[in-house]
Amino acid sequence: MKKAIVTGHSKGLGAGIAAALLEGGYNVLGLSRSALPGFESGLEQVALDLGDTAALSHWLESDELADFLEHAESAVLVNNAGIVEPIAPLGRQGASAIARAVTVNVSAALILADAFVAATESVADRRLVHISSGAGRHAYTGWSVYCATKAALDHHVRGVADDGIAGLKVESLAPGVIDTGMQATIRSTPEEDFALRERFVGLKESGALGDPETVGAKIAAHVTGPKFGAELVTDIREL
Template identity: 80%
Template sequence: MKKAIVTGHSKGLGAGITAALLADGYNVLGLSRSALPGFEAGLEQVALDLGDVDALAAWLDGGELESFLEGAESALLINNAGIVEPIAPLGRQGSAAIARAVTVNVSAALVLADAFAATSTNVADRRLVHISSGAGRHAYTGWSVYCATKAALDHHANGVRQDALPGLKIESLAPGVIDTGMQSTIRGTSEEDFALRAQFVELKATGALASPEEVGAKIVEHVTGKNFGVEIITDIRTA
C-alpha cells in the first residue's frame, strides 16, 4: 500500500500534489488549517495549524501518524506548507511575523520529518520531500526571512543525507513560480517593502506562472520515480 503525508494540502501547490497522488493510487493524509473539498476516497484530512507548535506536538503524541503509516509498503512525507510573509526589509518585518514564518516553514517541517523517520522504520521505501524555493539559493530584497527558511530546508536535507538512514531518501525540491495565493500576496505588497514587485506582476500578466495542477503532477512523477534522491538540492524544472 502506498501512503503519503502532505502538509498545506488544501490549496495551491499542495492541492495539486494531493490530486496527483490520489490519481496515482496513494492514500493521502493531508495536514492543513482548512479542508480540501471534492476529494473523499483515499484522502484523510486533519485540521492543524502548523504555526502552533503545541498543537503539532499534541497531534503527534496522539499516534495518528503512526496509525496512518501502518501497513505501508512505500511512504512519502511532502513538507509543502509555507508562508512568504513577512515581505519587507530588515527593521520592518515584525517579531510575530518572523516567528510564525520560522515555525511554519522550518520548525514544523523538521518536527514532522523526525516523526516520519521514527514511525516509518518498517517501511522499505520511504521518501522525504521538502518543498524549497529558488529563494533559498539566491537572495532577494525584502525576502530575507523567506530566503533563510528555505535555505534551512536545503541544509537540513544535506544533513539528513549524511545520516544514511536505511530505506530513506530525501530531497529539497524547488517548484518554480506557480500561480498560487503566495503569488497574489507578493503582488499585493508595496514596492517600498518589495522592490521587485513589478517583475512578479509581469509574470502574472504574461502568463508565465505555471499551474498548481501541472507542477503538482510533475513533482509526484519525480518523487515517486527512480531518480528521486540522486541529487539532494533539486529543482522540478530541471529534475
C-alpha cells in the same frame, strides 16, 4: 500499500500534489488549516495550524500519524506548507511575523520529518521531500526571512543524507514560480517593502506562472519515481 502525507494540501501546489498522489494510488493524509473539497476515497484530512508548535506536538502525541503509516509498503512525506511573509527589509518585519515564518517553514517541517522517520522504521521505501524555493539559493530584496527558511530546508536534507538512514531518500525541491495565493500576496506588497514587485506582476500578466495542478503532478511523479533522491537539492524545472 502506498501512503503519503502532504502539508498545506488544501489549495495551490499542495492540492495539485495531493490530487496527483491520489490518482497514483496513494492513500493521502493531508495536514492543513482547511479541508480540500472534492476528494473522498483515499484522502484523510486533519485540520492543523502548522504555525502552532504546541498543537502539532499534541497531534503527534495522539499517534494518528503512526496509525496512518501502519502497514505502509512505501511512504512519502511532502513538506509543502509555507508562507512568504514577512515581506519587508530588516527593521520592518516584526517579531511575531518572523517567528511564525520560521515555525511554519522550518520547525514544522523538521518536526514532521523526525516523526515520519520514527514511524516508518520498518518501511523499506520511504521518501522525504521539502518543497523549497529558488529563494533558498538566491537572495531577494525584502525576502530575507523567506530566503533563510528555505535555505534551512536545503541544508537539512544534506545533513539527513549524511545520517545514512536505511531506506530513506531525501530531497529539497524548488517548484518554480506557481500561480498560487502566495503569488497574490507578493503582488499586493507595497513596492517600498519589495522592490521586485513589478517583476512578479509582470509574470502574472504575461501568463508565465506555472499551473499548480500541472506542476503538482510533475512533482508527484518525480517524488514517487526512480530518480528521486539522486540529487539532494533540485529544481523541478531542471528535472
